[in-house]
Amino acid sequence: MKEKIVGRAFFRRDPLTCARELIAAELVWGKCAGIIVETEAYFAENDEACHTFSRPSTRAFVERNRAGAAYIYFSYGAHWMLNVLVKGEANGFVLIRALKPIRGIELMKKRRGIDDKKHLCSGPGKLTQALEITDRHHEMDLCAGPRHYFVRSRNASADVVADARIGITRSVHHPWRFTLRGSEFVSVPARR
């Protein structure tokens, strides 16, 4: 199974396709890495849950940056969120929501202050803490390496479940959350 670093062309499509195809891909972040088991798609247009809907600064971000740029913001006074800019057939973001830790696990445990592998990265705020992702990574190009990038197997065909996004109050009905079927590392199990 040949593996391949995810290039910019991947993020020049649309948020739904990118979010779905990032499931089972690997996120490499410095000394650490994990398999992506949960994502969500947000659309820059016609999606009230997307920051572009109410935040001029986010709309400016989309204009200013290329596909594959990291969009990172601080939430609830405590947590950083990692998103990737999708800019092409349709603009928007993929929120990285959970990982199965595979490398640098001891470091992640130390940063998280817990020992339970299952919950090291089982949520968007948890994984940024485990990987030490902060605003210093905002607008970083995630398609240019050498320390922060995605890896995907060429003939990937992961078993992906789509259900409703989590933790939002607007545009709640769209099935735009994607999880790896049966994974114990997701934040909240898939419904139905």
Added chain:
DNA sequence: TTCGTGATAGAG
């Protein structure tokens, strides 16, 4: 179930 926490944006 509840509550802390701080950035952002819009209203007054």
Added chain:
DNA sequence: TCTATCACGAAG
């Protein structure tokens, strides 16, 4: 200046 609103997480 003030207020509302959060793409959350941990404790209880």
